[in-house]
Amino acid sequence: MSDKVDLLGQYIGQVLIPRLNRADELFEKGKYFEAVNKQKSIIRALYREISKSEEKSNGEKILLNWIEKIDSLYEFSPKVKGETNEITQYNLKMHRNNLAQKIYENLDWEIWGKLHELGYFAGKRMYGPKVEDIDMEKAVEI
Amino acid sequence: MQIIGSRLRTDLPTIRVRWLRGYDKVDWSKALIFLALGKKGSGKSALLENIGLRYPRIVDLFGSRDDEGLSWCRDISPIDDVLLIHGDNVDVNCSWDTCKIGELTYDKMMQYEVSIPSYSFFTSDLSRFVGISQIMKLFWDRKEWKSPVYVTVREASSFIYSRIKQDNMNMKNAKADFIFWQREMRHFGYALGIDTIRWTSIDKEMRDLADYQIIKKVGGQGLPDDISFLYKYIDPMSMARLRPDKFLIFIAITAE
Numbered sequence: 001m002s003d004k005v006d007l008l009g010q011y012i013g014q015v016l017i018p019r020l021n022r023a024d025e026l027f028e029k030g031k032y033f034e035a036v037n038k039q040k041s042i043i044r045a046l047y048r049e050i051s052k053s054e055e056k057s058n059g060e061k062i063l064l065n066w067i068e069k070i071d072s073l074y075e076f077s078p079k080v081k082g083e084t085n086e087i088t089q090y091n092l093k094m095h096r097n098n099l100a101q102k103i104y105e106n107l108d109w110e111i112w113g114k115l116h117e118l119g120y121f122a123g124k125r126m127y128g129p130k131v132e133d134i135d136m137e138k139a140v141e142i
Numbered sequence: 143m144q145i146i147g148s149r150l151r152t153d154l155p156t157i158r159v160r161w162l163r164g165y166d167k168v169d170w171s172k173a174l175i176f177l178a179l180g181k182k183g184s185g186k187s188a189l190l191e192n193i194g195l196r197y198p199r200i201v202d203l204f205g206s207r208d209d210e211g212l213s214w215c216r217d218i219s220p221i222d223d224v225l226l227i228h229g230d231n232v233d234v235n236c237s238w239d240t241c242k243i244g245e246l247t248y249d250k251m252m253q254y255e256v257s258i259p260s261y262s263f264f265t266s267d268l269s270r271f272v273g274i275s276q277i278m279k280l281f282w283d284r285k286e287w288k289s290p291v292y293v294t295v296r297e298a299s300s301f302i303y304s305r306i307k308q309d310n311m312n313m314k315n316a317k318a319d320f321i322f323w324q325r326e327m328r329h330f331g332y333a334l335g336i337d338t339i340r341w342t343s344i345d346k347e348m349r350d351l352a353d354y355q356i357i358k359k360v361g362g363q364g365l366p367d368d369i370s371f372l373y374k375y376i377d378p379m380s381m382a383r384l385r386p387d388k389f390l391i392f393i394a395i396t397a398e
Contacts, residue, residue, distance in 0.1 A: 102164075105163050105164045108163060109163075109371070112371040112374050113368070113371045115371070116367075116370055116371040127373050127374065127376075127377045127378060128162075128373065128374050128375040128376045128377055129376070129377060130376075130377045130379070130380040131376060131377070131380040131381070131384060131388055132380065134160055134162070134376075135160070136158070136160050138160055139158040139159055139160040140158065140159060140160075140161070140165070140167075141156050141157065141158050141159075142157050142158070142159050142166070142167065142168045
């Protein structure tokens, strides 16, 4: 493994993965909007700072697409206190949270796919649980 | 109480999914594409048959030489309404309805819940491939639709091979033809259930067209590179040894 990849690996392992874990924690708590904002910094780092080669222009396009999606959530932010009633503020927040959940899930695939592309998984054990350890009580009929 | 063909929805074997990310209720009124990857014996065909039961009409278009398409005729199958399609110079004596390929029409197929052009009902590989090609042409006769017809292709790489052999195409053209076919079929109201044991020979573009990708036991071969990040969600060793009644399903998502 070259020094460059090692440095990249270190950056991902020490900076990005803890951020990802933090985003995951927020998501698990239902704080989708906060989780998405955490993801925003990760995807930005992945595409802007790391991808400096020939992929850059395509990466920029994908990055901008995601950033726009995340930023569009702010349109649904509750207004300054007193400007709208509490019910409207609550509805806005719930709507924003629902949108954020969808973005989070999609972006999660994007981030892990990108990490894979960068070879981060080579020789690492960043694996999910065994099939038999997955809680099937929450399974639903499709 | 929902009735699908002659079947009661509640009588069908259930398919249960634990969504690790998101939640998706499959909309059976849409012409979806299901692509199952996995080793032999991993239960791909059985799952695709089970999925097919959710659709009122099924065409078991392409199966292996051991006539696995005839599984619809088993005693345990909830379907009684079967049409066996055979070569023009073959006689089939059985209790099921039969039809010569030369006399087959789209309307005739739609009178039955399942239509099967099985391997043994043709005199040779080539005559079967020609027969399948004729059926594929009949598909375009569907000008309007309300509910999808489910078409199964068991072993996509063999299907591509059949196109090469029958139409003298090269591999590149045959794959392009298959991709085109997948894309167009949706517009004509055909849901597709495709399986393959050779997922490395299936182009990413083919996989990307699928609405649902289903991963069964992958053995030592592992997942294709572009989706190996799924290991973040499932341990690779347990993916390699999945039991036939287990599978991983995911919906391809793009940034667009």
